[in-house]
Amino acid sequence: MHAFPQGNTWHIHPDPATLAQRLTVAIARSAREAIATRGGFHLVVAGGGTPQAAYALLPQWGGDWQCWHIYHGDERCLPPEDAERNSLMLEKTWLSKVPIPARQIHHIPAERGAEAAARDYATALPAHAFDLVLLGVGEDGHTASLFPGHDWGMEKGSPATIAILDAAKAPPQRVSLSGWRLRYTREMFFLAAGSGKRPALAAWLRGEALPAATVGTTADIWLDAAAWPGTPPAPV
Numbered sequence: 001m002h003a004f005p006q007g008n009t010w011h012i013h014p015d016p017a018t019l020a021q022r023l024t025v026a027i028a029r030s031a032r033e034a035i036a037t038r039g040g041f042h043l044v045v046a047g048g049g050t051p052q053a054a055y056a057l058l059p060q061w062g063g064d065w066q067c068w069h070i071y072h073g074d075e076r077c078l079p080p081e082d083a084e085r086n087s088l089m090l091e092k093t094w095l096s097k098v099p100i101p102a103r104q105i106h107h108i109p110a111e112r113g114a115e116a117a118a119r120d121y122a123t124a125l126p127a128h129a130f131d132l133v134l135l136g137v138g139e140d141g142h143t144a145s146l147f148p149g150h151d152w153g154m155e156k157g158s159p160a161t162i163a164i165l166d167a168a169k170a171p172p173q174r175v176s177l178s179g180w181r182l183r184y185t186r187e188m189f190f191l192a193a194g195s196g197k198r199p200a201l202a203a204w205l206r207g208e209a210l211p212a213a214t215v216g217t218t219a220d221i222w223l224d225a226a227a228w229p230g231t232p233p234a235p236v
């Protein structure tokens with residue numbers, strides 16, 4: 001584990017399998033603490049390819065599934081059965097294998113189009129803070145569906161959800177939680193693996209205002225060694 005002055009804690013693991021295993025243990029720990037102290041675990045999940053190995057391990061490591069409440073950080077505006085939907089990936093890798101009550105699984109109705117879905121989803125979100133927000137890091141530094149060059153809704157009082165009509169990564173129409181709503185959480189974990197993520201992480205460490213770096217100012221960042229941009233720092 002490595003701490004840096006920016007307030008983030010970087011966890012660098014030798015390979016993707018170790019990364020997935022350690023991240024899963026950390027998610028399960030966060031769930032146990034939230035359920036023990038507040039009776040429920042309100043988790044925002046990341047989409048994309050990177051978290052799939054950790055989601056596949058969660059059925060083994062998690063528990064008290066009736067206390068879990070699942071939200072998405074973002075969704076792609078595609079039919080629900082499209083292989084690129086984050087909701088389908090989540091169902092296949094994890095949710096279909098555990099007894100979380102269906103009413104506590106909040107998929108984004110992105111098939112309705114970005115604007116209608118963003119409006120609807122704002123009403124599905126809790127008024128209180130999330131317990132844990134999981135986020136990915138795109139090769140261009142995007143997180144959730146907050147892309148460079150867009151308004152990320154960082155100010156308190158911004159809408160909780162954003163309709164994106166021209167994302168730099170396909171599909172162009174997406175729905176994302178805004179920066180401030182993602183930050184309204186007790187814990188925030190970023191996850192990145194593979195050498196393709198190195199330039200974005202190097203820019204983050206240089207202090208560039210990428211979406212991931214701007215949202216993740218006091219976050220735990222979980223990486224494999226291939227994603228780390230340089231010589232691993234000395235442990236603190």
Ligand SMILES: O=C1O[C@H](COP(=O)(O)O)[C@@H](O)[C@H](O)[C@H]1O
Nearest residue numbers: 046047048049050136137138144
């Ligand atoms: O499009 C998206 O990209 C990011 C990063 O995905 P990855 O496949 O590079 O891990 C992801 O976090 C986001 O949820 C997703 O919709």
